[in-house]
Amino acid sequence: MSVTQAPVTSAHHHHLAATSDLRTIRMVWRRELIRFVRTRTRILTSFVQPILFLFVLGYGMTTLVGTTGGFDFKKFVFPGIVAMTVVSTAIFSAISIVWDREFGFLREMLVAPVSRGALVIGKTLGGASVATVQGTIMLALAPLIGVHLTPLLVIEVIGLEMLMSSALTAFGVFVASRIQRMEGFQVVMQLVLFPMIFLSGALFPLNGIPGWLAVITRINPLTYAVDPLRHVVFAAQDMPAAAAARFATGVTIFNYTMPISLEILIVLAFLVVFLTLAIAGFSKTD
């Protein structure tokens, strides 16, 4: 019936769909960056909380915990604070979908003849990029508290930040797909995000904690994102054996200490699961 277009092979169709999906992903991603750069107050306020934690917790606990072989609690908690910055920025980026819903722009996106997958992936990459930038700015504060940075460390941390932030943004996008209004999102985040951060080992060592707490931290997927980050930061530090034992990295389950690669796999699985759920979530709504 179609008379104006030449017959197009199905291989062509696939190629074209892929090209258009890539273009869409790039555009949605770009929009996130534009909006990020335009909201300077958001950039600044998203540092307030982590910096507050770093100083209050870092300095407060250092006097309590004391210094082991020249290594204090500030240095221990620092990678956790970087992770916290990444996580909360990622979630905040995902929240913007609920705003988009309220302000109507989400409709403009969902009505378009593009795959929901491309929209969700673009959004996730956008949120992840923003969160990675924020986390890396935080990382730059390292010298202030005596944490050494090496080029390798920075590259590794950025890689981990990208993974972690993608996973968390995908999670946030999934939540946003199920929630119609801002209040709903805030409730979910208070009930999920903060417990997740606090029970992830970001703010205290995972060894020597009570059994019930140990169980919760091992169930928390964020634990497996925070630990590799701390591991690569510590690997570049000049840590005496006593300090390394006191502030041990690695997640242990039934006396089995997981390798980093397994932890990364867990986070990757988390990313894939929530990305899939988010795409499914947005495929249902209109």
Place this chain on the structure above:
Amino acid sequence: MIEQARNPLAPYAHEGAHAIEVENLAKRYGEVEAVKGVSFTVEHGEVFAFVGPNGAGKTTTIRMLCTLTEPTGGRALIDGYDVSKHPRDVRQRIGLVFQEQTLDQQLTAEENLRFHAVLYGVPKAEVEARIDRALRMVQLSERRSDLVSTFSGGMARRLEIARGMLHTPAVLFLDEPTIGLDPQTRALMWEDVMRLRKEEGVTIFLTTHYMEEAEYADRIAIIDQGRIVAADTSEALKRTIGADTVELSTGDDDLAAKNLEAAGFTIKRGEDEVVAFVENGEAQVASIIAATGTPIRTVKVHRPTLEDVFLHYTGRQIREGQGGASMPPHFMHFARRR
């Protein structure tokens, strides 16, 4: 070449297909029958208005035509493509301006358009020219680099119309495009719509609950409580409900009535007036006055309006029981002068 194949946006993809073809289209939300089986056809290049009060089912119909809501009965074809079976083909061929705003306030006008161009697969090489053209079409070229948050309601609306046209759709759907706008902006909006139809040849399907506005459309469907109660050109609709009326108040109404009847006019005797029914009130007013045979105090010639048409078909005023402000009469003069 490849981009063109991906984007087959020639307005007439299906030769011979109507722009819109709807048969017994229905939508039920649980207990609520929002649309109770409507049928109509819109030809290419037509401006078609769906007129009815709030809750009549206008938005629900648009949502079904735009593939956003699955019909619970009947079928609808856009440019020959079934909305249920080929939603993606339909979406490629339509532009849509929602009743609610759907712009990103934190982006500039141009960025909003660029985003849309990518989402609708506008070939890269054409994006710039299309953005220029779309902005010119709604006279917003000067504001292209301004954030949408600085736009007035009317400007935002017109930008949305420009955006809806960016991928050169065959059919442009506008849901209550003039709602909440001041009369002057409404007039500008109608100018935009007419210019689009003329220069781009696009088919326009719009809804409104302002009866007077529907005059601009080539054809009108009056929808009430989920049903189309009448559909035709505005002239034909007015004709169906009858003639013009000439209302006289005279020194002696009884005498006037007798004389007019004797002269062959169809009349009705009111409380303080005599009403004559004639084909063309303005042309006949002189002969009516001549036939009255008694001093005349006032003469009122009334042509049926679309308001009367609505009243006739539904037994209600269109604005009964709703808060919407009526359109000030001076708007029509203003708009018509242009």
